[in-house]
Amino acid sequence: xxYLLSQKKITAQVWLEKERLLLESGNWKAPETRKDKKQKNxxxxxxxxxxxxxxxxxxxxxxxxxxxxxxxxxxxFKNYKISDISTSVVRKWYDGLPKDKPSVRxxxxxxxxxxMASASEPDDNGNSLIEKNPCLFKIKPYHSKKNLTVxxxxxxx
Numbered sequence: 780x781x782y783l784l785s786q787k788k789i790t791a792q793v794w795l796e797k798e799r800l801l802l803e804s805g806n807w808k809a810p811e812t813r814k815d816k817k818q819k820n821x822x823x824x825x826x827x828x829x830x831x832x833x834x835x836x837x838x839x840x841x842x843x844x845x846x847x848x849x850x851x852x853x854x855x856f857k858n859y860k861i862s863d864i865s866t867s868v869v870r871k872w873y874d875g876l877p878k879d880k881p882s883v884r885x886x887x888x889x890x891x892x893x894x895m896a897s898a899s900e901p902d903d904n905g906n907s908l909i910e911k912n913p914c915l916f917k918i919k920p921y922h923s924k925k926n927l928t929v930x931x932x933x934x935x936x
Contacts, residue, residue: 823856827894851887866913
């Protein structure tokens, strides 16, 4: 417990020192008004590509994600800033995916949901690119149509 308190004290001291330096340089602004302008102007595709490149996943999963991104995600979101993507925008994109390909729909949605979840996570300063993940609506789960053979145990009388 004492260790955690000392870590919090050190973190607070570092933050106070940064604030003091900003104040002395004449660049201080209230923390809640400081959202980095660069953050507000990040395009979805730039953030998404960096996110996908840094995922620790198997090679075949990476290949599938990249193909889904190029074919089903990039064309729709290429001109969107990440801060401009709302639930209605995601819903419009999702509704435009091929209805006869449920695995593509679900995999693509999963990718976008993970990207947006990452964008909603606060950084070290407590700032996030977006307030909340806009992908919080339910989608129909995909179930493969693989043929299953069912064996019944025969009872002997």
